[in-house]
Amino acid sequence: MKAVQVTGYGDVSKLSLVEIPIPEPKENEVLIKVKACAINNTEIWMREGAYGTDSKSGWRPEGVQFPRTPGSDITGKVVKAGKLVEASIVGKDVVLFPFISSGEEGYEHIADDMSFIGSEYDGGYAEYVVWPAELCFDMPLSSYSESAVFSVSGLTAWHMVNQIQAQPGETVIVTGANGGVGSLNVQIASKVFGAKVIAITGDLENQERIKELGATHVLSYKSDTLSEDILELNGGPVDSVLDVVGDALFSISLQVLKNGGKFCISGSAGGQHTNFDFRTLYLKHITMYGSVLGTRAEFKDMLKAISEGKIKPVIDKIFPLDKAREAQVYFKNKGKLGKILLLPQE
Incomplete structure (x- = not known):
């Protein structure tokens, strides 16, 4: 599959388009064909080393392990399920809750082991991604692009x-x-x-x-x-x-x-x-x-409000996956309104 990887801390030259194997889902995971991935400040700051020292910057103390595929606002279609996952999830259109932690309900976002997709795990700047099935939720809207702009932001x-x-x-x-x-x-x-x-x-x-x-x-x-x-x-x-x-x-x-x-x-x-x-x-x-991110309960409340039309997607511009460098440069421009999206080409 095609993926964009961050190869180290630095400017957009550290983003490389590569061909890598499609990942295999573990027993509690699903394989998702990525349909849309929105850009956030967090993956740019991760690349730039803004979360810590030049040698150790990330959501975890040990820093990011390179190469890493960024991207945390992800929608797509489930195409394969791990052996402990209900097979009925295959074929569903999903939006991904963006982090894993062992925190108790209501405190997931402040657990010491909170680990972020696109930083501690490979994310959505790719044609496929794996993620725990329990963290995949039904899309709130019928459009992959419109549903992808909400997860982190x-x-x-x-x-x-x-x-x-x-x-x-x-x-x-x-x-x-x-x-x-x-x-x-x-x-x-x-x-x-x-x-x-x-x-x-x-x-x-x-x-x-x-x-x-x-x-x-x-x-x-x-x-x-x-x-x-x-x-x-x-x-x-x-x-x-x-x-x-x-x-x-x-x-x-x-x-x-x-x-x-x-x-x-x-x-x-x-x-x-x-x-x-x-x-x-x-x-x-x-x-x-x-404040950073939030809880699963808040994520569900947000998805409900989106599906009811109380919150609407705001999209500024869409780029193909292979233009990730240009998309991140554009993201940092002033004056835009709303989200920037990357779409894998069919």
Whole structure:
């Protein structure tokens, strides 16, 4: 089969298109013919070594074992089952829950042995992938491409909104609102949890589409008066911030939060380090959450909301598998709205 492998830490030159054997499913696994795989920040940061030192970077302390096939937002058709798996699963269209762990129900995402498909296991930048049968769920939509955009970004966004317990009548700031996680934060916070959303993005060319996703207001982080703009639009401080940017908007986020407000971060595309005055945290009684992925129960709730039409797929551009380098370069461009997809060619 064709697959794209990361051969080491570095730039996109570390992505190589190769021919390798089709994997065999173990007794509790299934073999899936990949139909679509969306791109996430996580596989780019994994390649770039952003999760640790240059020699050991990944979700696990030992770092990534190269070569590794990235890709964690995967949909496809089950074509073979391991000997302990019900044969009736063969032929099903599935979406993959993106990690394995021994954590108890509700705590799977914070277990020490949490291992990610596309980082600790070979992922979806390939024509076939193997994965435990119990982590393969029915696709929420009939389209492989549309169903592939939710797994990591959607689960991360759902968990973020769930952590802050957004409520109807509350106002939530969503940073990076044009990206994969951000655009889903907008939808989930507004259309599932009923909150008012103020979306922050770079350029305002997509503001009408972001409003269609559920944002009440769309502002640019380039504004010199962003804090004042937020407070004026909301008639005062906001209840919560859902952040994927990090340093670039951290100070403003804390400024506009109300006393007792909540700040939840799941990414740091605008800088991984910041200056932080602890007095802001304790004098305003701010609660802070670090957030990555979520639980199986949240994944199921998300799939249900998607199937009911409460959350819609947002796709920016589609690339063939053999253009993975170009796709990752494009992914890092500013101004896109929604997800980037890789499709194996039939």
